Amino acid sequence: MTRPLKNLCEIAVIGGGLAGLAAARHAARLGRLVTLFEGSGMYGGQVATVDEVDGLAAPGHFSGQDVAIHLLEEAQKAGVHVVEVPVAKVSAGEKLAITDEEGRTYHPDAIVVASGASLRKLGVPGEEEFAGRGVSRCATCDGGFFRDQDVAVIGGGDAAVTEALVLARLCREVVMVCRGPLKAKRVYVDRLDARENVRFVWDNEVAEIVGEDEVAGLRLRNVKGGATSELACAGVFPFIGVEPNTGFMPAKLRTKGGHLEADGGGNTSDRRIFAAGAVRAGYGGNVTQAMSEGVSAAEAAVGLLAS
Numbered sequence: 001m002t003r004p005l006k007n008l009c010e011i012a013v014i015g016g017g018l019a020g021l022a023a024a025r026h027a028a029r030l031g032r033l034v035t036l037f038e039g040s041g042m043y044g045g046q047v048a049t050v051d052e053v054d055g056l057a058a059p060g061h062f063s064g065q066d067v068a069i070h071l072l073e074e075a076q077k078a079g080v081h082v083v084e085v086p087v088a089k090v091s092a093g094e095k096l097a098i099t100d101e102e103g104r105t106y107h108p109d110a111i112v113v114a115s116g117a118s119l120r121k122l123g124v125p126g127e128e129e130f131a132g133r134g135v136s137r138c139a140t141c142d143g144g145f146f147r148d149q150d151v152a153v154i155g156g157g158d159a160a161v162t163e164a165l166v167l168a169r170l171c172r173e174v175v176m177v178c179r180g181p182l183k184a185k186r187v188y189v190d191r192l193d194a195r196e197n198v199r200f201v202w203d204n205e206v207a208e209i210v211g212e213d214e215v216a217g218l219r220l221r222n223v224k225g226g227a228t229s230e231l232a233c234a235g236v237f238p239f240i241g242v243e244p245n246t247g248f249m250p251a252k253l254r255t256k257g258g259h260l261e262a263d264g265g266g267n268t269s270d271r272r273i274f275a276a277g278a279v280r281a282g283y284g285g286n287v288t289q290a291m292s293e294g295v296s297a298a299e300a301a302v303g304l305l306a307s
């Protein structure tokens with residue numbers, strides 16, 4: 001009788017952001033056969049385009065790509081197999097199954113879901129039409145196109161403020177359009193206050209992005225009285241929060257908001273499935289936590305396989 005082949009994917013890690021990379025590296029170093037799925041073709045997730053990651057538990061200045069590539073190389077050295085295809089579906093029946101977008105199916109013994117979150121869209125007319133023609137979600141990548149021009153950053157959280165700081169070094173004027181008070185950390189806000197070419201439009205949201213071939217401006221709506229106004233700008237950078245990437249997960253594991261329901265150790269209601277980082281409900285939101293959650297989830301997955 002032929003013996004069944006050893007399962008080449010004991011632990012599957014979904015997502016090549018910092019949580020997933022840390023999880024994959026750790027599980028492989030603990031001796032497990034690990035397959036990492038990354039769907040975007042770029043490692044580092046939300047910090048993939050950040051030129052200086054703040055709050056890393058290491059001295060020095062590193063970009064998101066520096067950190068991600070370092071983790072990826074170490075993960076691969078430890079034997080992690082990488083599949084650069086998005087996961088289309090996870091089934092949590094008697095046997096776990098992962099189907100990727102190219103139709104291949106894998107049967108891991110445990111899954112660490114670290115698929116994080118994606119920047120939320122404004123959902124207004126002009127957003128899709130002008131994508132890449134004035135609408136951008138990366139100041140580091142695209143800021144240079146708006147050198148000495150006026151741009152608008154939409155949002156008031158950490159991501160909006162840190163991206164505005166990048167743009168303020170390049171652009172003539174950066175207008176921050178905020179629906180309410182800033183939610184960003186004090187240290188970022190102080191840096192923004194020190195820039196003379198940054199101004200704020202409070203209590204407003206974007207109603208429409210306007211232009212002909214490229215963005216020419218915004219139609220704004222006051223959230224308190226509904227009055228509309230125009231703002232001329234060549235670039236628009238929306239950073240109005242993130243939405244979890246969980247559409248491929250069984251609905252029973254998701255919260256109403258779409259995050260995965262899991263405790264701080266990453267345990268979900270299915271003992272074979274663990275969640276780490278920004279995909280998890282209750283996640284605190286920084287890279288150090290993302291990596292540490294990745295390590296904890298990997299340990300829990302390895303522990304399950306050993307039991």
Ligand SMILES: Cc1cc2nc3c(=O)[nH]c(=O)nc-3n(C[C@H](O)[C@H](O)[C@H](O)COP(=O)(O)OP(=O)(O)OC[C@H]3O[C@@H](n4cnc5c(N)ncnc54)[C@H](O)[C@@H]3O)c2cc1C
Binds near residue numbers: 018038086114287290
């Ligand atoms: C603009 C910006 C700047 C930030 N700057 C900082 C900072 O300086 N310091 C800091 O501490 N925090 C920062 N943050 C927050 C930080 O990026 C996140 O908290 C952290 O990166 C979350 O990591 P994660 O691995 O959990 O998720 P993510 O970074 O969201 O990574 C998820 C990964 O999963 C992949 N994925 C998604 N769906 C699938 C699928 N179906 N199949 C396969 N792969 C999939 C994605 O492509 C992505 O690579 C910033 C966030 C933003 C948006």
